[in-house]
Amino acid sequence: MLRYNHIIGTGGIGSGIFFSMEGNHTLIRNESRLGKLESFRDYCKQHIIMHYIAVFLGAGKMGSFQSFPIGKIGNDDQGYRLRSMMELAGMDTSHITVSNNAATLFSVCYQYPDHSGGNITSANSASNLVKPQDITSFFEHYQMNGREGIVLAAPEVPVETRISLLSHGNEHGLFNVASVLPTEVEVFTRLKGFDLTSLLAINIDEARHISGIKDDRTETVKIVTACTSRLKSINPEMAVLITDGVHGSYCYYKNQNEFTPSLKTKVVSTAGAGDAFLAGTIIGICCGLSLFKGYSNLDINQSPLQTAVELGTVLASLSVSSADTIHEGADALSLEQYIHQSGLKMSQKFGKLF
Secondary structure: OOOOOOOEOOOEEEEEEEEEEOOOOOOOOOOOOOOEEEEEEEEHHHHHHHHHHHHOEEEOHHHHOEEEEEEEOOOOOOHHHHHHHHHHHOOOOOOOEEOOOOOOOEEEEEEOOOOOOOEEEEEHHHHHHHHHHHHHHHHHHHOOOOOOOEEEEEEOOOOOOOHHHHHHHHHOOOOEEEOOOHHHHHHHOOOHHHOOOOOEEEEEHHHHHHOOOOOOOOOOHHHHHHHHHHHHHHHOOEEEEOHHHHHHHHEOOEEEEEOOOOOOOOOEEEEHHHHHHHHHHHHHHHHOOOOOOOOOOOHHHHHOHHHHHHHHHHHHHHOOOOOOOOOOOOOHHHHHHHHHHOOOOOOHHHOOOO
């Protein structure tokens, strides 16, 4: 029995190319840098998150879980390929429409030798044409009223569109999950995005921008404290996930702040790890796992796995063993095997998921 049996999402749908950079120092203005063009396959946030959720929860017309992505692709081969890939994962793609005025979203991703990195994403893509009307159109035909569902408002579509999805989710009593980029914090705040969010998923850089801390040398714990303090003053009912790369993650809710360390593994690429972490956490929530176990560990091996955040942690760890931003071999069987191979123990409730 699933606590939530469907998800409605919006966010970017697209692909990209991937460069492995030479040198660890951060790329600066006017600099030319050599990088190896990799064969890695890159995907966008909504697609990555919704893929894992659909695969792990068995989404499909005849399944017990339903997945409804809302977005736009260009009238091009890449867009049609991505939509077909989402259909094969079990998603209902009837609300992914085709634009003749813009190409499918495209990104250039780069990763430094220490596995940190970033991306440059096209702002004039079909994803940027996803409007609040597209959200309204979906809910005009929404037939799952009264059933427990989740909303996912992911970046790479306009903030106003994501606010519209969160607003509709709020009206229907759904569990609203959102992410926000550093450049979007001001407008997201002004449009009451934080007020409408049940669970906010951000990284440490985004947390720094929310807290207003400009010194990038500030200790992580101070950033987490300042960020959650500000968010609590806006929406005291909101839970907050903050990822800090290889160091782990923080989960905050109603004055409780719990740290979960990452699972050390051989890294091929960290691209998409944060999205896999959020997907795994949402999967755990849908299956009835709690966000907290009541204490923090310095090593994830110290106690049996039992929380949704820990499920997100191990899925993120598995995802970085793939060069692609979606680990297409990740499913319940491969994740269970990975947990055993990593020497991790599972609580009885956690183990029942498999």
